[in-house]
Amino acid sequence: MNKQQLANKIWESANKMRSNIEANEYKDYILGFIFYKFLSDKEVQFLKENNATDEYIAQISETDPETVAFIQEKLGYFISYDNLFSTWLSLGNDFDVSNVRDALSAFNRKISDKHKKIFEGIFTTLETGLSKLGNSPGSQTKAVNALIHLIKDIPMDNRQDYDVLGFIYEYLISMFAANAGKKAGEFYTPHEVSLLMSEIVAEHLKGKKTIDIYDPTSGSGSLLITIGRSAAKHIEGENKVRYYAQELKKNTYNLTRMNLVMRGILPDNIVTRCGDTLDKKDWPYFEDNDPVGTYSPLYVDAVVSNPPYSQHWETKDMENDVRYKRFGVAPKTKADYAFLLHDLYHLKPEGIMTIVLPHGVLFRGGEEGNIRRNLVEFNHIDAIISLPSNIFFGTGIATIVMVLKQKRANDDVLIIDASKGFVKEGKNNKLRASDIKRIVDTYVSRATVPKFSRAVSREEIRENAYNLNIPRYVDSSNEAEHWDLYALMYGGIPASEVAGLSTFWDAFPSLRSDLFSAGSNGYLSLATDDVRGLISSHADVCRFTDGFTAAFSDFGTCLRAELVDAWASVNTANVEAVLSGDIFSRLSCVPLIDTYAAYQILDDCWQRVAVDLGILQSEGFAAARKVVPNMVLKKKEGKDVEVQDGWLGYVLPFELVQETLLKEDMALLSRKEERLSVISSEVADVLSSLSEEELESEAVNKAKDAFAAAAAAKEAKQIRAEMKRGAVFDADSLEQKLLTVNALLDEEKGLKKQVKADAAHLHELTIQTIEQLSDAEVLDLLERKWILPLTSALSKMPEDVVSDLTSGVKYLSEKYAVTFSETEESIHEAECSLSVLIGELEGAESDMAGLMKLKSLLAGE
Known part of the structure; x- marks a missing residue:
C-alpha cells in the first residue's frame, strides 16, 4: 500500500475500534502507540547500524549500564528488548496490557538528563488512558493488542519513511479533528491554512542560512512543522531550522513533542515548553535549578500561531508587561490581541509573523481599537487575508490571517479578500492549491486585483478611524444583475451588456461584429443561430487555440525528460514549483486562460505523481514491477475481517497496463x-x-x-x-x-x-x-500515468474558454428573447381560450354563477 492507502486503512479501522470513546481522546492513544513504535524501531535501527546482531539486541536490558548509557547518549532514551514494540508483537497470545504499563514506566526512568525536556512525561496521556480502553485487564489487553497490530505496518526504518510516518500522523490528526467537533481547534490547524502561512513566511526568509521559528500555541505541532519544511526548501544543507513550541494543555503538548521528534528533527533543534503563553512568566526561559546561568530571552525569525479565539484571560498588572506596554492590553474577555502582541514581541528585527484570528479583531472598538491604531501607526501590519468561512473544524466563524513584521519598507497594508476561493468538502470549506498560490503570489507582488486585493495607504486607514474591516477596502461581492427596460419591452440585446464580455472582445477583436448585428434603435441581435459553431470556427478563436497549442507543443516531451527519464533524481520538494513556473511562462502570451486553474490541474496530477516517485526513489525501479494483495473488509460472523480480493499494481494500475499492453x-x-x-x-x-x-x-x-x-x-x-x-x-x-x-x-x-x-x-x-515489464515499457507506462492526464487536461482549457463565451452570448440572447408585449399577448390568448372553454361548461346554478364571474374577469370587465 502507498501512504494514502495505509493511512485510510488505519483511520477506518481505528474509527471503528474506538467504540464510544470520544475522537478527541482516542487520538491520544493511537498516536501515542505510533510514537512508541517509532522510538522502538529507531533504537533497533540504530543498534543494527552499529553492527548489533539480532542475538545481541535480544539480550539488551537495564542490567547492562554501558549499553544503556551508549543508547541514551545517542538517542536520548533507552528501551530494553522486553519492552520493544516488536517484542510485544512477537508475544502473540501471551501479550498483556501489563507489558505496556511496564514499558512506559521503564521509559520514563531511562530518559537521558540532556533530553528530559523532550521526552519526560510524553507518554503520560497514554499511560493514564489505558484503563479507558476496557472495563477489565482482559478487555484492555484485547483493545491494545488490536491497536498495535493496526499500526504495525507503518514503515519507520529509513529517511524516506519520515515522510510516510509524518503523512499518516498528519492524516490521522486531521481525521480525528473532523470528528472531534469544537475540541478540534485545540490541536489542529487545517493543512491548507498551514501551507498558506508557510509559503508567506518562507518567501520572507529566503536567503537565511539558519532559521528559528516559534509557535506559542502549538497544538499538534503540525503548523510549526509545515512552516519549517517550507522554509527549509530555501536553505542549503540539513538541520538548519530550530523549532520552538509552547502549549498549555498537557495532552496536546505531548502531541507537539511526538510530532516534532517523529519528523526526524534533531533533538538539539527542538525546544518545547508546557505553559501559559499569556502568563507573566513568558520566555525568557530558564531552568529552575539555575535561573541565572540558563536565562535566555527568545527572539526568532518567524512566529506562527492559531490561538484559541476570543479567550478570557487575566489582565491584572499586564499594562507594564514588556509585550503589551507599547500597544495596550487586550480586554479580559477577548485575548486575541494579547496573543498577537506576544508573537510580535518575540520577533527579531527582520522577522515575520502570521497569526489566525477571528474577523472581529479588524473592527471591534475599545482597548482593541487602541491596539489596532498603535499597530498601524508603528507600521507593523503588513497584510490582512480574509479566509473562507467554515474552513476550521468545529467552528464556522469568519477568520483572517494577519501578517506582521517588526520592520517594513512600505507603510501601506495589503488587504486580500480570499473568502470566495475554496472547494466544499463535507461540512467544511477547503482552500485549493490554486487558491493558496493566488493568495501568496498576490502577497508577494502586493498587486491590486479587482474584487480580490488592494494595498491601502495608512492615510486611508486613518480616515476610516483604523477600522480594518475588509469590505471597506475590497468589495468582493457579485454585481447585481441589470435589466434593460427597453429590451424587455421591445427586444434586442443592449450593447452595454455585450460590452460586459470585453475580455473576450479584447482577445477576439473581430468576433463581436461577426456575432452581432446592429438594429436601427442601437440594440443588437445575434447574426447566427449556431453561436458555438461561429465562435469555434472564427479566425480569431482559431488563432487563440493555435497559440495555446504552440505554447505547449513540447510540454509533454519536457515533462517526460524531467519526470520519467530522470525519476531517480527528481527533487520532489521543489519540482512542482519549477513546473508551475514553466506553465505560467508558457501562458504569459496566451489571453483568457486562468493561470491558477492551470496550476490546479498541475497540482491535482502532481499529488499522484509524487506518491509514485516516493515509492520508486525509496524502493528502487523494481517497485514498478510489483503487485500487492488487494485487501478488503468483508463481514464474517458479524465482524469486519480483512481478506484478499485479487491483486493490485503497486505503482502501475492494472487498467492502465491492460489498456496499453493487453x-x-x-x-x-x-x-x-x-x-x-x-x-x-x-x-x-x-x-x-x-x-x-x-x-x-x-x-x-x-x-x-x-x-x-x-x-x-x-x-x-x-x-x-x-x-x-x-x-x-x-x-x-x-x-x-x-x-x-x-x-x-x-x-x-x-x-x-x-x-x-x-x-x-x-x-x-x-x-x-x-x-x-522491460525498463522501456515501465517508462512508457509511467508517462501514460503521469504525463498524459496533465497534458490532456491542459489541452482542454481553450475549449472551456469557448464554452464560457458561448454560454455568455446565449444567456444575453435568451435574456431578452421574449418581450413583455409578447408575454402579455400570450397571456391574453390563454385567457381567451380559457374563457371559451368556460362558456362550454354546464353545471349547478351556483357553479355557473362563479364561472361567469371568472369569465368576466378574464375579459377585463
Whole structure:
C-alpha cells in the first residue's frame, strides 16, 4: 500500500475500534502507540547500524549500564528488548496490557538528563488512558493488542519513511479533528491554512542560512512543522531550522513533542515548553535549578500561531508587561490581541509573523481599537487575508490571517479578500492549491486585483478611524444583475451588456461584429443561430487555440525528460514549483486562460505523481514491477475481517497496463460484458411488453418485475414440445416471448461463466505482464500515468474558454428573447381560450354563477 492507502486503512479501522470513546481522546492513544513504535524501531535501527546482531539486541536490558548509557547518549532514551514494540508483537497470545504499563514506566526512568525536556512525561496521556480502553485487564489487553497490530505496518526504518510516518500522523490528526467537533481547534490547524502561512513566511526568509521559528500555541505541532519544511526548501544543507513550541494543555503538548521528534528533527533543534503563553512568566526561559546561568530571552525569525479565539484571560498588572506596554492590553474577555502582541514581541528585527484570528479583531472598538491604531501607526501590519468561512473544524466563524513584521519598507497594508476561493468538502470549506498560490503570489507582488486585493495607504486607514474591516477596502461581492427596460419591452440585446464580455472582445477583436448585428434603435441581435459553431470556427478563436497549442507543443516531451527519464533524481520538494513556473511562462502570451486553474490541474496530477516517485526513489525501479494483495473488509460472523480480493499494481494500475499492453484481451472481455448488458435490456423489453394477463404466468416472479429463470425454462420446454406436435404460435404471443426470454437467459448464463473465466485470465495475465515489464515499457507506462492526464487536461482549457463565451452570448440572447408585449399577448390568448372553454361548461346554478364571474374577469370587465 502507498501512504494514502495505509493511512485510510488505519483511520477506518481505528474509527471503528474506538467504540464510544470520544475522537478527541482516542487520538491520544493511537498516536501515542505510533510514537512508541517509532522510538522502538529507531533504537533497533540504530543498534543494527552499529553492527548489533539480532542475538545481541535480544539480550539488551537495564542490567547492562554501558549499553544503556551508549543508547541514551545517542538517542536520548533507552528501551530494553522486553519492552520493544516488536517484542510485544512477537508475544502473540501471551501479550498483556501489563507489558505496556511496564514499558512506559521503564521509559520514563531511562530518559537521558540532556533530553528530559523532550521526552519526560510524553507518554503520560497514554499511560493514564489505558484503563479507558476496557472495563477489565482482559478487555484492555484485547483493545491494545488490536491497536498495535493496526499500526504495525507503518514503515519507520529509513529517511524516506519520515515522510510516510509524518503523512499518516498528519492524516490521522486531521481525521480525528473532523470528528472531534469544537475540541478540534485545540490541536489542529487545517493543512491548507498551514501551507498558506508557510509559503508567506518562507518567501520572507529566503536567503537565511539558519532559521528559528516559534509557535506559542502549538497544538499538534503540525503548523510549526509545515512552516519549517517550507522554509527549509530555501536553505542549503540539513538541520538548519530550530523549532520552538509552547502549549498549555498537557495532552496536546505531548502531541507537539511526538510530532516534532517523529519528523526526524534533531533533538538539539527542538525546544518545547508546557505553559501559559499569556502568563507573566513568558520566555525568557530558564531552568529552575539555575535561573541565572540558563536565562535566555527568545527572539526568532518567524512566529506562527492559531490561538484559541476570543479567550478570557487575566489582565491584572499586564499594562507594564514588556509585550503589551507599547500597544495596550487586550480586554479580559477577548485575548486575541494579547496573543498577537506576544508573537510580535518575540520577533527579531527582520522577522515575520502570521497569526489566525477571528474577523472581529479588524473592527471591534475599545482597548482593541487602541491596539489596532498603535499597530498601524508603528507600521507593523503588513497584510490582512480574509479566509473562507467554515474552513476550521468545529467552528464556522469568519477568520483572517494577519501578517506582521517588526520592520517594513512600505507603510501601506495589503488587504486580500480570499473568502470566495475554496472547494466544499463535507461540512467544511477547503482552500485549493490554486487558491493558496493566488493568495501568496498576490502577497508577494502586493498587486491590486479587482474584487480580490488592494494595498491601502495608512492615510486611508486613518480616515476610516483604523477600522480594518475588509469590505471597506475590497468589495468582493457579485454585481447585481441589470435589466434593460427597453429590451424587455421591445427586444434586442443592449450593447452595454455585450460590452460586459470585453475580455473576450479584447482577445477576439473581430468576433463581436461577426456575432452581432446592429438594429436601427442601437440594440443588437445575434447574426447566427449556431453561436458555438461561429465562435469555434472564427479566425480569431482559431488563432487563440493555435497559440495555446504552440505554447505547449513540447510540454509533454519536457515533462517526460524531467519526470520519467530522470525519476531517480527528481527533487520532489521543489519540482512542482519549477513546473508551475514553466506553465505560467508558457501562458504569459496566451489571453483568457486562468493561470491558477492551470496550476490546479498541475497540482491535482502532481499529488499522484509524487506518491509514485516516493515509492520508486525509496524502493528502487523494481517497485514498478510489483503487485500487492488487494485487501478488503468483508463481514464474517458479524465482524469486519480483512481478506484478499485479487491483486493490485503497486505503482502501475492494472487498467492502465491492460489498456496499453493487453488491448485484445481487454476488448474481448468488454464485448462480452456489453453483450450481457444488451441481454439484460432485451429481457426487460420482453417483460414490459407483457399484458396484465400474461404477467400472471408462472414464468414471471411474484413481484412481476423479473422472469423466474427456472420457471421460464420449464415453460419453454413445454412450448417446444407442443411445437413438435404441430402447434403454431403468433410472433407476439406469450409462448414466443417465453421462448425468446429462455434463449436470452440461457445465453446470459453461459456468457457470465465466460466473463468470469476471461476476467480471471486477464487478471492473471496482467500480473505476469507487470512482473515481466522491460525498463522501456515501465517508462512508457509511467508517462501514460503521469504525463498524459496533465497534458490532456491542459489541452482542454481553450475549449472551456469557448464554452464560457458561448454560454455568455446565449444567456444575453435568451435574456431578452421574449418581450413583455409578447408575454402579455400570450397571456391574453390563454385567457381567451380559457374563457371559451368556460362558456362550454354546464353545471349547478351556483357553479355557473362563479364561472361567469371568472369569465368576466378574464375579459377585463
